Amino acid sequence: MSTQQELYDHLETGLTTIARAWGIVRSDGARFGFTDHDCDLSFEDFQFKASSGVTASLLEQSSGLSVDNSEALGVLSDFGVKEADILAGRFDDAQVTAWMVNWANPDARTVIFRGSIGEIGRSNGAFRAELRGLSEAMNRPLGRVFQKPCTAVLGDTTCRFDTATGGYSHLAAIEETDQKRVFSWNNLSDFEPGWFIGGVLQVKSGAANGLSGNVKRDYVGANGLRVVELWEPIRVPISVGDQVRLVAGCDKRFQTCRLKFNNALNFQGFPDIPGEDWMTSFPSQGGENSGGSLR
Structure with missing residues (x-):
């Protein structure tokens, strides 16, 4: 029987032992677990701390492409989220998974939210974190931009340059x-x-x-x-x-890509695209009108 089905069967009994749990994985690999139950829980390689004082509110989810949003509230503590780590930006864009779980049988659980941490506020020894759902990525522009400068980031999968090589x-x-x-x-x-x-x-x-x-x-x-x-x-x-x-830095110009990094084949810009001066040029009666390029 799946863990989700076990939870559904438990909910149908009418006498439930339900809690919520949140697992956070930062970009540096640090893992944190919190629960609103009064005892610690353990599953999915997380240790969910009951003494963290974390709760969740304002959960909004839909079956369409609209953005799912939630909010987590908690107490800043030495064993949980530290104010210094928030100030340092260590929790920016951290991955978040939230479960509904039967605390009497943690194998009976289901994921109710998956996303990342957005804005984090803090005051009076507590924090308030915005949780952004997976559909948040749908708000980001996709596709190529036709422009002279390179659109890649030095060393990424489109640039393909290895910055660990000598001199860079x-x-x-x-x-x-x-x-x-x-x-x-x-x-x-x-x-x-x-x-x-x-x-x-x-x-x-x-x-x-x-x-x-x-x-x-x-x-x-x-x-x-x-x-x-x-x-x-x-x-x-x-x-x-x-x-x-x-x-080493890259100013996104083709000359820099070719001469500084010897990586012209992977240049992701369009160095020969006409500029605005070409777009607004027009033939004049006193100029050469031979059908060639306008200058």
Whole structure:
């Protein structure tokens, strides 16, 4: 008998022992389990904590393509969701599965929601997380965009470039920093200034391990230090000595793809597409009207 059928049979008895449980898997692989039952539960490789104080509300689901929405409420605690992790963005887009379960027989259960975490608010020692259903992805634009710049992200499945190859990434310990946005080294002479503009700084150790930021500037300062500045600060302090990985930047131009990465065959833009000046050009009486290209 399926676990779902077991639950249905239990519901038909009229005397039920029903609870709800939520499993969260972050992008870094960390797993969390919560339940509104008064005792812990265990199934699907999750340990669902009863002492988390998590509840759910405003569950809206449909059989069509409209977006399913739900909301989870809970208490910030050392053994559950930490405020520091929320501030760091570790729960952004985490995968969520919710079950209705017979707490007296956890094998009798069914999935009632599957999706991801959207916006998270926090106040007075508690958090409120928006849960977005699988149909949320239907709101995202799909298809190719006809434009001169490349539409791929460096290293993704359409770009196909391996940033781990020599010269395109560098692992180094932080030598000087403002702890969140600006980082400096005495020697990065193997890379010309500007090499990492548009690239990524990935934190590999310390309190901010697993977080990353996009590079805004890469230059040699007045004191001779190589300086890398991010567009936005990383939301957890980074200390001197923490390991980071710098990945080369790409400005999406065909010349950069060809000359910097030798990856012109995988360029995902249209470098020869006419611009707006060509679209608005017209023949003039005093010009050459031979049937050739307008200039």
